[in-house]
Amino acid sequence: MSYTDIAGAGAPQQPNPTDQFEAHRKQMRREKLAMNLLFGALFIVTLAISIHVSRFYPDRLAAGIPRIFEYFGTIMPHLEWQVLFEGRNEAGRATPGSLAFWFADLELYLRLIIETIFMALTATMLGAAAAFLLCFPAAKNLAPNSAIFWISRRFMELCRGVPEILYALILVFAVGIGPIAGVIAIAIHTAGALGKLFAEVNENASLRPVEGIKSVGGNWFEQMRYGVVPQVLPNFTSYTLLRFEINVRASSIVGFVGAGGIGSELNRVISLYSDDRVVAVLILIVLTVTLIDLLSEQLRFYFIGKENLK
Amino acid sequence: MLKLDRLTKSFKNRNAVNAISLDIPEGQMVGIIGRSGAGKSTLLRMLNRLAEPTGGSIIIDGRDITALKGRDLLAWRATCAMVFQQFNLVGRLDVITNVMTGRLYHHNFLASMLQLFTDEDRARAIRALDRLGMAHTALQQADTLSGGQMQRVAIARALVQEPRFLLADEPIASLDPLNAKIVMDALRTINQDDGITVICNLHTLDTARAYCDRIIGLADGNLVFDGAPEALTEAKAREIYGAESAEAFSEGLTSTTLDFPIPAAAMAAAQPEYAMGLAR
Numbered sequence: 001m002s003y004t005d006i007a008g009a010g011a012p013q014q015p016n017p018t019d020q021f022e023a024h025r026k027q028m029r030r031e032k033l034a035m036n037l038l039f040g041a042l043f044i045v046t047l048a049i050s051i052h053v054s055r056f057y058p059d060r061l062a063a064g065i066p067r068i069f070e071y072f073g074t075i076m077p078h079l080e081w082q083v084l085f086e087g088r089n090e091a092g093r094a095t096p097g098s099l100a101f102w103f104a105d106l107e108l109y110l111r112l113i114i115e116t117i118f119m120a121l122t123a124t125m126l127g128a129a130a131a132f133l134l135c136f137p138a139a140k141n142l143a144p145n146s147a148i149f150w151i152s153r154r155f156m157e158l159c160r161g162v163p164e165i166l167y168a169l170i171l172v173f174a175v176g177i178g179p180i181a182g183v184i185a186i187a188i189h190t191a192g193a194l195g196k197l198f199a200e201v202n203e204n205a206s207l208r209p210v211e212g213i214k215s216v217g218g219n220w221f222e223q224m225r226y227g228v229v230p231q232v233l234p235n236f237t238s239y240t241l242l243r244f245e246i247n248v249r250a251s252s253i254v255g256f257v258g259a260g261g262i263g264s265e266l267n268r269v270i271s272l273y274s275d276d277r278v279v280a281v282l283i284l285i286v287l288t289v290t291l292i293d294l295l296s297e298q299l300r301f302y303f304i305g306k307e308n309l310k
Numbered sequence: 311m312l313k314l315d316r317l318t319k320s321f322k323n324r325n326a327v328n329a330i331s332l333d334i335p336e337g338q339m340v341g342i343i344g345r346s347g348a349g350k351s352t353l354l355r356m357l358n359r360l361a362e363p364t365g366g367s368i369i370i371d372g373r374d375i376t377a378l379k380g381r382d383l384l385a386w387r388a389t390c391a392m393v394f395q396q397f398n399l400v401g402r403l404d405v406i407t408n409v410m411t412g413r414l415y416h417h418n419f420l421a422s423m424l425q426l427f428t429d430e431d432r433a434r435a436i437r438a439l440d441r442l443g444m445a446h447t448a449l450q451q452a453d454t455l456s457g458g459q460m461q462r463v464a465i466a467r468a469l470v471q472e473p474r475f476l477l478a479d480e481p482i483a484s485l486d487p488l489n490a491k492i493v494m495d496a497l498r499t500i501n502q503d504d505g506i507t508v509i510c511n512l513h514t515l516d517t518a519r520a521y522c523d524r525i526i527g528l529a530d531g532n533l534v535f536d537g538a539p540e541a542l543t544e545a546k547a548r549e550i551y552g553a554e555s556a557e558a559f560s561e562g563l564t565s566t567t568l569d570f571p572i573p574a575a576a577m578a579a580a581q582p583e584y585a586m587g588l589a590r
Contacts, residue, residue, distance in 0.1 A: 212398030212464075215358060216471055217388030217415035222422050226411050230402035 077102045077276035102276055109265065109284050115179055116261035117288065119254075120247040123183045127190025127247075128240045131156075134191065135198030136224045142202055142210070144220050156199075159192025164250045168259035179260025186250050194243050201235045202228060237303050241296045248292045252285050262288075311335055311370070312357075312475065312507065318365035319352050319531075326352040328531040329366060336474065339501040339508045341522030341539075343515060345554040349531040350511040354477050357509070358390045359383060388415035391468035393497075395480035397460040401453030405444065405463050408452050409435040412470035431470075438466040442496055458489025465496055469504075476500060478510040482517065494521050515547055 051057075080097030088094050094101035103109070134152050136142050143149035167185035175181050210227030218226065255263020262285055269277040316329040327349040334340055342350050355361035357368060359375065368375035378386050391412070399408045410427045413434070420426075439445040442462040447455060452463060461481060468476055478497060482490035498521050501508040512518045518525050519539045527535030527542070527550040535546055548555050 208394070208396055208398040209400040211360065212394065212400065212467075213411055213414065215360060215387060215392040215394075215398070216412050216467065217384040217386075218411065218422075219384060221419065222411075222414050225423055225425070226400055226403070226414070230400055233402075 071274075074274060075276060075278040077279060103280050105277070105280075109262065109281060112255075112262040112265050113284055113288050116251045116255075116263075117248060117292070119179050119183050119251040119261050120186070120244060120292075123186035123190060123251065124240060124244045124247050126183070126187035128194055128236075128243065130187070130191035131194035131198050132236070134195040135202055136228065138195060138199040139202035141205075141207060142224065142228065152195075153199075156192045156195040159188050160196065161192070162189070164189045164254055165257060168254040169257045172258045177258040177260075182251055182254035182259030182261055185254055185259060186247050189250070190243055190247060194239060197239050198232070198236055201232045201239070205231045234303055238300050241300050241303075245289075245293050245296050249289055252289070313369040314366070315369065316366035317353070317356060317363055317368060319349070319356060319361060320364045325531045327356065327363075327528075330528075330531075330533050331366075332526065332533070332536065334507065334509065336507050337501070337505050339498065339521065339523045340510065340526060341518035341524070342509065342511045342526045342528060343513070343518050343550060344528035345551050346513075348528040348550075350528055351479055352531075353528065354392075354479050354509065354511055357475070357477055358387050358392055360392070384415055388471055389473050390475040390477065391471045391473035393461070393464050393468055393476065393478040393481045395483045397457070397464045397484075399452045399460055399464055399467075401451070403452060404449050405439065405452050405455070406432065406435050406448040408463055409438055409466045409470055412467040415471075434470050435466070438469040439463070441469070442466050456489075458485050458492060461485060461489070461493050462496065465493070465500070469500065473506060476506050476508045478508065480511050480513060483513055490517070497521070515542075515551075 078097060079099070079102065083095045083098045086095045086098040087100055094104055134156055137144065137148045138152040138156060140149065143152075164185045167188050168182050171181035171185050175184070205228050207227075209231065210223050213223045213227040251261045251263075252266070253263050255261040255265065256267045258264060262281065266278070266281045266285070269275075269281055312332075312334040314330055314332040314334075316331055317327060318325060318329050319327040330353065342353065344350050352361055356363045357375070359378065363376050366376070375386055400411070403411075407425070407427075410431045413427070413431050414422055436445055436448060439448055442465055444459060444462050444466060447459065447463075452460065455463065461484075476497070481497065482493050485493060494517060497508050497510060500506050510518075510522065512522075519542070522539060525535065525537065525539050525542055526533065527546070529550050529552070534550055535542060
């Protein structure tokens, strides 16, 4: 008995569903193949153009690589095993070849690294606070009207569309050399970037609690405070910690334009000496960033883990 | 007296609610029945303006509810509480805070943003929870409760609003028979003891018959029946429910008719009848 028989003798004759499905499937596959070929061609053309524009040719690469190693040679420390752990002598001088000689300015570096971390911390807190205020009007499902939605979206794009270093450059002229310029620059970028992530979290929040608060006569702020915030807060915390890691890296860079932190020292040793001090600073930066990453990862796991237990 | 005058909600090509006029005296318990998509929910949600009417008016104390704006609208919602099919509690807040949100309209901006509630708010919330036999869960997070418990918390939230009207949108459609009975009994008690007008969307006929003073039947957005439960004939009910008659008449999952006696232990655990002085 075929399937059409089940429909009853009186039913109009239908085409065989298997054939119908196969025909539809073949058509979908044809369309998909055409799409894939088109995207493949587009990708190759784009790649060719970008190689041409950036002059990423094998001969240039071959000429450039030895120079990279040459530079690394000049900034490597010359350590001697016999005197490696030798301290400073009575005159307060360190022996060449010892760690004390290599890291002669360690105290300054550490002070600047601590400054860098606190710059990142302050900028993250300021930026996250701004992002928190912006993310509710910037969520499509929560915005009170489309004008406010549009304005807050564009404002956040403006904040994150410009790299921190450019904001820092401008702010150094505006508020002077020092960490405050860096903090404000990073905070602006953080507000834009975190605000977008927060808004996306909001757009995934359930609207039932919001409706519940609306039905008791709560205004828009109360709907956000009670209906949305409890749902999204764990995600916000996790994203903010992630942003803190990113900001530690950012705040070690903004010093290049005079906006405070370890970056200014890195800039100074590169442009003035280009000797083993460059590697000394780089090692400290890498260590700091790794340490902060590990710590904040633990913290984020703690928050997420706490969530899963509930 | 709540007066609906040719209240209409139209979408692009059809009217979800079609020029319905009704007078609802205060203190009544009204059941609105009809099949899915008949416009029950839309009608109810227009009463507290969660849905915007496209025509007609709702008059109470000589004021047109459909014209309210800003703080006046919030004030109306505060006096016209609502209970939802999916409870609409804030799952990640504890039960008592959920109940206290019923007082938000009376809070100033700073207090509500900082989640500051007064001792009086707390006492009021605990009393409301106690009436529904839920006081022991006050400090539990709301999403750890069962469906029936959540609906009782939602009713407690409505109670602390001290409303004149209580709208219930399919309050028992997601509940098992025992919990459905507990929730309907609670709504009936609120109606009788507190004199709050209850307007309740119900899917099943027997629930409406058992609990309501008055039944309103909707079909395709039109008012097709308005009268006492006794006046609702089988033929009329079939007209209201159409193809869904079998489901609506059967004593299914959402029905409150229990064909077995509720065990005493279950009643004691559920408690609200005792707490609300209904135990017999």
